[in-house]
Amino acid sequence: MSNNWLLPEFIADVLPAEARKMEELRRLILDKFRIYGYELVMPPMLEYVESLLTGTGQDTDLFTFKLVDQLSGRTMGLRADMTTQVARIDAHLINRATVTRLCYAGSVLHTRPAGLQSTREPFQIGAEIYGHGGLEADAEIQALALASLKAAGISGMSLNLSHAGLLRSLVADDPVAKGNAPALFDLLETKDMPGLDELTARFHPLTRRALMALPDLYGDINILKEAKKVLPSNAGITLALNDLEYLARVADCERVTIDLADLNGYHYHSGMMFAAFVPGLPNALARGGRYDHVGEAFGRSRPATGFSMDLRELSRLLPPAKKRPAIHAPWSDNVLLCEKIRQLRNAGEVVICDLPGSRAGYDEFICDRELVADGDNWILKTVDKE
Known part of the structure; x- marks a missing residue:
């Protein structure tokens, strides 16, 4: 059962x-x-x-x-x-x-x-x-x-930056590479170099060289200088690299990395992508x-x-x-007690009342004070921690 x-x-x-x-x-x-x-x-x-x-x-x-x-x-x-x-x-x-x-x-x-x-x-x-x-x-x-x-x-x-437009720009002028974009995405995402080497064998030499270089283009902002040397110089690639350089410089983060082969979200995104770790x-x-x-x-x-x-x-x-300080109160229909509880709650205090014949249980609060009768009045008394 x-x-x-x-x-x-x-x-x-x-x-x-x-x-x-x-x-x-x-x-x-x-x-x-x-x-x-x-x-x-x-x-x-x-x-x-x-x-x-x-x-x-x-x-x-x-x-x-x-x-x-x-x-x-x-x-x-x-x-x-x-x-x-x-x-x-x-x-x-x-x-x-x-x-x-x-x-x-x-x-x-x-x-x-x-x-x-x-x-x-x-x-x-x-x-x-x-x-x-x-x-x-x-x-x-x-x-x-x-x-x-x-x-x-x-x-x-640490903030990792990448750009969805980079791969699209790399394969835009190579029909064979463009037709294999989904497979390229999978290989680059896993950094499968043997698979990438085999798939790109039929691509244009310039496209192949750039794609084979992508998995190694990972590091701080200085990796963009290397990328500009090894990647083709076309408008889309230049724009993507300039975008990444700007966003890396303005990022208010302890550590910023750039991974040109990180294509998580490639099908969804059209430009810059970032992930915080x-x-x-x-x-x-x-x-x-x-x-x-x-x-x-x-x-x-x-x-x-x-x-x-x-x-x-x-x-x-x-x-x-952290547990929130609270006030413990007995259950009673005493008018003065009810008014005192109302005033405390209106002031933002947590007041937990026992119901008749039972004791309240809780995990979020710690009752460090309690309401006790003092003649006709009700006063706050600090609870003995022992």
Whole structure:
């Protein structure tokens, strides 16, 4: 007989202390977004797959739970990512001609975990800029991602930069290479040099030489000087390298690296890409970049750049939340006691009342004071720690 209380694999409850920590992080980061001028939107948890998985949303098809709508008979999907939803909101609901800054926070569901220690229900929080194609928007998004992580208490971060336009520019003038772009993506992502050597044997010599050099073009900002020597000199490549140099110089981060073969998100992004890492965590804590084609499927293609992160993963990196001081009070309908409790709560104090015949249990609070009767009055008394 199965246990009815067991949850599916890679799905877990969040208990009080951790839930409070996550909620405080959510508020802190959303407040950070707000002072940068980002407006909060709340897309629905599910919508028709024609909208949810259109355009760049196709990348999340395998991660999306699907079900049949009992009202319409159409197939709906539970969101696995919120970026496509926010693009739809920008294109059809807000529909401004000006630059629009939007942010979001909410659970997403995955059919399978991204890693062995990952959950299938990440809590995604992120920010996006629509309507500006300049590097200034990319720099703002990068700065906001780093500022948010620092505000959350994360230190020792390293920022890795890459550019989706680089591979496209490398293969643009070589039909054979262009036709093998998906295979090139897989080989470069895993840095499979034997496989890369075999695949590029039929490419133009200049294209082949550049592609074989990409996996070694990793390091600090100085690696860009080497890249300019070994990569072809065309407008797309020059633009990508200049973009990376600028973003590396303005990054407010302890360590900045550039990896020209890092193509994580290549199918999704159209320009610069970044990932923030911390020691001891193999996965990126935050990922972002430019995705100018995200709104095309909704009939309104606007420049777009943004980032997102998993609040659950971020929360696990932080120390346990400190217990909040609280006041213990007995249960009574005494008018003076009720008024005293009301005054304390209005002042922001936590007051925990015992219910008749029972004692309250809690993990988040530490009752360092108690309300005791003093004649007709009720006074606060420090609780003996012993």
